[in-house]
Amino acid sequence: SQTIHQWPATLVQPVGSPLSLECTVEGTSNPNLYWYRQAAGRGLQLLFYSVGIGQISSEVPQNLSASRPQDRQFILSSKKLLLSDSGFYLCAWNQGSGTEAFFGQGTRLTVV
Amino acid sequence: GQQLNQSPQSMFIQEGEDVSMNCTSSSIFNTWLWYKQDPGEGPVLLIALYKAGELTSNGRLTAQFGITRKDSFLNISASIPSDVGIYFCAGPDTTSGTYKYIFGTGTRLKVLA
Numbered sequence: 546s547q548t549i550h551q552w553p554a555t556l557v558q559p560v561g562s563p564l565s566l567e568c569t570v571e572g573t574s575n576p577n578l579y580w581y582r583q584a585a586g587r588g589l590q591l592l593f594y595s596v597g598i599g600q601i602s603s604e605v606p607q608n609l610s611a612s613r614p615q616d617r618q619f620i621l622s623s624k625k626l627l628l629s630d631s632g633f634y635l636c637a638w639n640q641g642s643g644t645e646a647f648f649g650q651g652t653r654l655t656v657v
Numbered sequence: 658g659q660q661l662n663q664s665p666q667s668m669f670i671q672e673g674e675d676v677s678m679n680c681t682s683s684s685i686f687n688t689w690l691w692y693k694q695d696p697g698e699g700p701v702l703l704i705a706l707y708k709a710g711e712l713t714s715n716g717r718l719t720a721q722f723g724i725t726r727k728d729s730f731l732n733i734s735a736s737i738p739s740d741v742g743i744y745f746c747a748g749p750d751t752t753s754g755t756y757k758y759i760f761g762t763g764t765r766l767k768v769l770a
Contacts, residue, residue, distance in 0.1 A: 551699075577756045589700075589745070589760045596756055604757075635699050639756075643688050643749045646758055648699035 547572035551636045551649030558656055564609075564623040566652050568636030571617065576638040578619040579646065580611055583633040595619060631656045659684050659752055663745070663761035671769050676733040678764040680746030686759075689729040690747040691720050694763075700745055704731070738768050 551568045558564060570576050580592040591604045593611035601611050608627050612620045619636060633653050639646040662681050670676055680689070688707055692700035704715050706722035706729060713720055719732045733740055746761040 579758075586765075588762045591757060594756060602755065633697075637699075642756055645690055645702050645705045646747070647702060648692075651697070651699045653697065 547638075547647070549636060549638055549647055549649045551652060553652060554650065555653045556655070558626050558654065560628055560656055561625045564621070564626050564630070564654070566621040566634055566636075566654075568619045568621075568649055569617055570638045573617070573638070573640055575616060576640055578613060579637040579639075580619065580621050581635040581637065583635060583651075585633075589635065593621070626656045628656050630654065659686075659748075659750055659759045661746055661748065661759050661761035663764050665764060666762070667765040667767070669767045669769060670736055672736060672738060674736050676736050676740070676766060677730060678744060678766075679728060679730040680761050681728040682748075682759075683727065684752065685726040686729075686748035687726070687751055688748050689720070689722050690758075691718075691729070691731050692745045692747060694743045694745065696742070703744075733766075736766075736768050738770055741766055741768050 548571045577596050579594045581589045582592055583589050593603055595601050595613045598613055609623050633651050635651045636649040637646045690705050691703045693703050694700040704713050704720040709722055709726050710724050711722040717734045743763040743765050745763050747758050750757040750759050
């Protein structure tokens, strides 16, 4: 069966520090991968998605970037965090267009 | 772009009551997905609908794909305290030619024991 792993679960980082969140999917190949951010009590905002290695689509201009160095690995990064980068970050995957998407457990990022 | 409107935004109900929430759009969707999110957790897929008119159950949950393909509803029967959470509807974006999903703003459910 397929599983998605996201880490770390929580992270507290100072303003101006770098960020690296990692997401991996097991049990499937060539998944579509997604990074979402969720502000407290709010909906899901799509940040990036990828349909293949090295292919990244950005949805909103921001202080973040994404990379997909391997088929089942998706990384969210920042060179210098801002206070406004705080939030709940979720990785998701699906297989093909129009199919169900499955989410990781999320990373709670607090920038102080 | 496509948007999904969920209602109600929040609801308080008594344990044992039935719950109904819906999701509407001005454009057509080919798939409807319903998720539940517990506090501090990622959304978990509850039900997926692929055909107009389809009615699907998952335990006490029942969801339907509207005939017009512009709406869907989710019902929860005999609610229990663990039904607390945020329920999201979602569907693949059919207008942009991409692999994006559109998510509703969520219905926050609180169950009073």
